[in-house]
Amino acid sequence: MELDPANAYAAIQNGFDQLYVLGVSYSLSFIGAVVLLVVGYMVAGLVERSVAGGLKHIHGFDLTLTRFLAAVSRYAVLIFVGVMVLGQFGVQTASIIAAIGAAGLAIGLALQGTLQNIAAGIMLLVLRPFRIGEEIEVGAISGLVEEIGLFATRLRTAEGVFLLAPNSTLWNQPVRNYTRNGMRRNDIVVTVADAGVVVDAENRLLAVAAADARVRKKPAPTAFVSELGEGAIKITLRYWTSAGDFVSTKAELTEKVVSHFRKPEGAEQ
Template sequence: MELDPENAISAIQTGIQQASTLIVTYSFSVLGAILLLVIGFVVAGLVERWVYAGLGQVSGFDLTLRRFFSKIARYIVLGLIVVMVLGQFGIQTASVIAAIGAVGLAIGLALQGTLQNIAAGIMLLALRPLRIGEYVEVGSVAGTVEEIGLFATRLRAADGVYVLAPNSTLWTQPVKNFTRNGARRNDITITVSNVDDVESIQKSLLELAERDARVKTDPPPSAFIAELGDTTAAITLRYWTSVGDFLATKAELNRGARNALNANV
């Protein structure tokens, strides 16, 4: 079968016309998409900086949370730009958004534990039951806080051991913060066998605490009988000191209390 030259030429012309129409049509769409992407990236960067700077004006707002929320704002803007770009090519954005939502739900279910840690990290950073440099105890976790991240918190135990605790663990249990209030109380209890010496030992313990400049005068130290038996008595020295002086004061007063007890034996 021979090909008619006129039909061939007509088919080629039709193809060229159709290609030209597609090129013209989609060239505007491509140019518009590129322009939207460029503008979107610029706007996203500006929004990120505005949010970061704005949250910086809030007194006490955590640096990690500032970075997190500024990044979230950036990604929201970029997501909107991507949807707009898809609309340039006639793609139904409603179905795209629905698909993204379904994928997000699936990812959320798969990463439920991770998202729980992120949510707990945000709450820890917002409510601040613990801060960097504070010594805390949460369940079986104890140590000085070194970093509070969105997924986990890094601590240094009293013996120098590295501890990394999931944020959800720290958030769902009571937090004992030994540093936050700035002062700590300590009780030193000694047992004496000679009940007749109780008053003199009380006086010696009280003088011991009053001589130490690290012991606070408000509230003042006190020495009292905690337990009284037939032949023994438990005497407690109670005092307050700053968090930084707590351990050193405790060690020295323990030694002084033992010396006072031996002196009255």
């Protein structure tokens, strides 16, 4: 079969015409996509800065949560721009959104424990049961809070050990915050064998507490009989001090009480 030059030329010409139409059409789409990407990137940065700036003006709002929400807003804008760019090339955005939703669901199921930590971290940052620099105890976890992250909280134990606790563990249990209220109470108990020295023992304990400037005057320290036993009477010295002085005051006052009650007419702790 002989090739007709006229038909061949017409077919080639038709092919070039179609390529030209496609080139013009997709070049416009490409230019539009580039413009969308540039503008979207700028808008995403502007939204991130606006959210961060607005949240920083809220008194007491945590810096970590501010950065997280600002980053989320930025990526939300970028995802929206990405969907619009794909739409420029004729891709069905409905199917893209459905695919993103399905992928998000799959990732959420795979990272369920991690997402629990993130949700707990957000709640900890919003409700603030503890802050950086405070001493806490949550179940078997205790120490000084050094950093509150979205996934975990870093603490330093009393022994100076590094401790990284998952946020979900800290959120799902009662929190003991030894620093938050500013004051802490302590009891020092001594035992005497003779009821005749009870008043003298109480006066000695109160004198020890009054001599220490770290002991609060309000509420005033008290000394009282806390337990009666066979041949033994327990007397308790109860006092308040600032949370920061609690450990040192407890140790030094205990030592002073022991020194006072080493005398034969007194009693031992």
